[in-house]
Amino acid sequence: MNLANLTHLHLLLNHFPTVGFLIGLGLFLAAIVGKSENLKRASLVIFFLIALLAIPTYLSGKAAQQAITGRPDVPEALIEMHQDSALLALVFMELTGFVAWLGLWQFRRISRPARWNLTAVFLLSIITFGLMARTAIMGGEIRHPEIRTEGTVGSDTEWLKSASIATFVNTTAWAWPLNETIHFIGLSLVLGVVLVVNLRILGVMKNVSFAALHRLLPWGILGFAVNLITGILFFITIPEQYTQNVALHWKVVLMLIAAANVLYFTLFEEAWALGPGDDAPPTAKVIAASTIFLWIGVIYFGRMMPFIGGSF
């Protein structure tokens, strides 16, 4: 995908983390007030899916920056502020998505999430929405001077600075190799859990009930979180290697579908009902096979980034 298309993608995706998240938040509050368990689950699903969509939103933002950088009417400082604000918002968004998923996982196991979980989701979602709205306003101001307020450009208040992170990783001998090693450990954690859980659905080690393997899912999500953090660190450090890298584009697409697949195992009854010796229904088998296929695709395109995508 070229810069113009990636910019289109960014302009399309950037509405989800704010508008979509607001819908999720509204549903969540309605669920708590109305004490509706189904609505609670629905809002947790929305938080999780929006957290996934926030990843390509963030990544495509760098390409959008590259497409307009150097234009006289575009203040570079404002783009940097938008980017740093987006990074902080992304951190909280992913944290919200992670805790929301844990809530869904608990719903599956014990028919309700732990009390701490809903409180944590509530607090995190409020903070995330504030940070996302702030990021969105800054993003709008880049190409809309008419809504810029006095003093927005050049104020230097960000907690997380992409430029400082990039400099740190680029000038610290152990930072990149550490990141790379941790990324592989995270990958092993994800793939290990993916294989064990999905092979059971496909009919391997049938004597194990699905409920027993369901217990492993948080370890897989933890591996995913580790790889998201380390992956974003790679991206921030040398974005030029990645923005137009076709292998990364495929990797992200496959990863998002594969990550959304985990909802099948946390939401639906079919897999959960599998006791020792039970054969999974065809739908479950199709989902299991596709999940394994998708994760192998993620690994393939990750490995192919230097070869197909021309990075490094």
Added chain:
Amino acid sequence: MQLAIAVAVRVLVVTAIVGVIGYIIDRSQDRRNNKGP
């Protein structure tokens, strides 16, 4: 050699942190269920 040790030590620290988080999630499940899966 120094770099190898520096990376290895940090890898162990991060792995331990991830392990502890996973362990806590796992144990909290035990307490809630009052039994294993």
